[in-house]
Amino acid sequence: MIKVIIIGSGNVAQHLIKAFDKNKKIEVVQVFSRQKEAVAHLLDSPKITDNFNDLKDADLYVIAVSDDAIAAVSSQLPFENRLVVHTSGSVSLEALDKKNRNGIFYPLQTFSKKAEVDFSKIPICLESEKETDFEFLKKVAELISQKVYKINSGQRKSLHVAAVFVNNFVNQLYQMGNEICIENDVPFDVLKPLIQETANKVMTLSPKDAQTGPAIRNDQKTIAAHLDFLKDENQKNIYKILTQSIQNNGKKL
Amino acid sequence: MIKVIIIGSGNVAQHLIKAFDKNKKIEVVQVFSRQKEAVAHLLDSPKITDNFNDLKDADLYVIAVSDDAIAAVSSQLPFENRLVVHTSGSVSLEALDKKNRNGIFYPLQTFSKKAEVDFSKIPICLESEKETDFEFLKKVAELISQKVYKINSGQRKSLHVAAVFVNNFVNQLYQMGNEICIENDVPFDVLKPLIQETANKVMTLSPKDAQTGPAIRNDQKTIAAHLDFLKDENQKNIYKILTQSIQNNGKKL
Incomplete structure (x- = not known):
């Protein structure tokens, strides 16, 4: 024992x-x-x-x-x-x-x-x-x-930082999705299967291979429409920065 | 038929x-x-x-x-x-x-x-x-x-924008977590149960209630250590903006 x-x-x-x-x-x-x-x-x-x-x-x-x-x-x-x-x-x-x-x-x-x-x-x-x-x-x-x-301690420190990205920051994006739903009178429930599938996908695919959407397609028309739709400065800012980040990944390939 | x-x-x-x-x-x-x-x-x-x-x-x-x-x-x-x-x-x-x-x-x-x-x-x-x-x-x-x-069409437009946040942008944060792991020789697999649990949590809790971590605790010491650890400007920038965003949510309560 x-x-x-x-x-x-x-x-x-x-x-x-x-x-x-x-x-x-x-x-x-x-x-x-x-x-x-x-x-x-x-x-x-x-x-x-x-x-x-x-x-x-x-x-x-x-x-x-x-x-x-x-x-x-x-x-x-x-x-x-x-x-x-x-x-x-x-x-x-x-x-x-x-x-x-x-x-x-x-x-x-x-x-x-x-x-x-x-x-x-x-x-x-x-x-x-x-x-x-x-x-x-x-x-x-x-x-x-x-x-x-x-x-080791260095790896553990990096894991802790990475965990903030995939847990706290991901949860904040759920929160922003929820806010957009509330502002437009749509139930957040509609997004829940998408949230689960997004997590499920990276269990077997790399996040890079799993990416879809207007940023990775460089669909400027949709990106402009979304930025026009968002009124909150914080939402707009995060939309721009993460779109840019997705597009920069593509270039690193 | x-x-x-x-x-x-x-x-x-x-x-x-x-x-x-x-x-x-x-x-x-x-x-x-x-x-x-x-x-x-x-x-x-x-x-x-x-x-x-x-x-x-x-x-x-x-x-x-x-x-x-x-x-x-x-x-x-x-x-x-x-x-x-x-x-x-x-x-x-x-x-x-x-x-x-x-x-x-x-x-x-x-x-x-x-x-x-x-x-x-x-x-x-x-x-x-x-x-x-x-x-x-x-x-x-x-x-x-x-x-x-x-x-309706207005709601659908808002859902499409919200879906970009909870799908494409969330996946980009997975990608950044993956990058941090690769840079520090840690298997991304270590993070996978956390990714699934983060998604599972918001099936029953609101994202606001599900939030944990240094930003919502306003743990300045850990936040400073993480920013010091991150060398990539894009990673640093997104860390700062999402930390700020989590803390602003708190204030809205």
Whole structure:
């Protein structure tokens, strides 16, 4: 039985507690949370502590707190030479206090408390200082996910930036599509199958091969009609810049 | 049996031929194509013509040609007072020659020849001059799709613009995510579950409620680190503008 302790009680912490607890080879022996009630629905109360000095022995300590708090939390741990990892996409390995053996256990997904997630399909990006720790982290990660990657800190930083493009920025374009629908009294539902198909297409085609529409066809008449239709300066500006960006891709070919 | 004639042989024409032919209450009696071989795999050769004067009687003529050719094709039809529709999201109803009864039959989806599509899930946006024609178009559309909408020309124009945002522009952000991965030697596959989850989320949440990440949290430290990481001016520029756009949404609340 692999003993794991989770430090934190936010979205990532809660989803990890559930994913670990489901697996028969892993036991979440304890959770540290300053707000004990935040995780009270997930495990028995004797297993929840808000005092670092009460932390038990474990094979792995997972710090799943906000980026800014990772360094401070790691230095408050009252033990040495144990395996301590954080779950952030943007914080470096060096942020963790050197008194313990350090690593990264970064699940690349957008978590919200409401939505259930299937952890087996979530990529987990691993890094560690020592090779033996890496092998152990790989074993743990593969117990809960089918997609485990060895990713160094530079690659992880790039992934985090790329994730902002394909998640936050994509969602903002959905939001703009929604705004255009609302302004013109059209149900956003009409666009939903297109949204799903657009995502599905790049599961098998490269985004470059999947591209269609007026920009890639250089259909100046339609582009001009769309710019004329849009009244909001922000919408117009983003339309122009992304049209230009699509057309520049073409030239790079 | 509802008799339909398709005029055109591109992506939309081919997918419509297949969708209509699958339904037992609809018969594709003829297809007009200047390149007969383009549709030869879809129906028997006597049913394919490249001569407008050979067009048979039908309940519905569907013009599925490029936007620029719709007006010319509709005026070359050698008959009057029949129901003629086009399938474009951006061409007005008025582009069709007045000698026939006109309408729009606009399937809102991204079609590529390779990928099979499930027409039953594709929204079809209908419009027509006469109410009786609308009822007939609705009947036909509901035979092949579960999602049929009455959409006027102004709404259709707005949908076409919104579709560019949630399809072409979203795909361009996938492309930029892919570029960042390639530049940093990370497999794009790591991002694919995130891409799917981002699309899935807005099936039930509004895009505004689904938003996460440094922009909406106004996490200036991460935003500055990302801008510092990005070297390409186009990537930097789009990062700044979409971050700003997300933050302005917040203010509108």
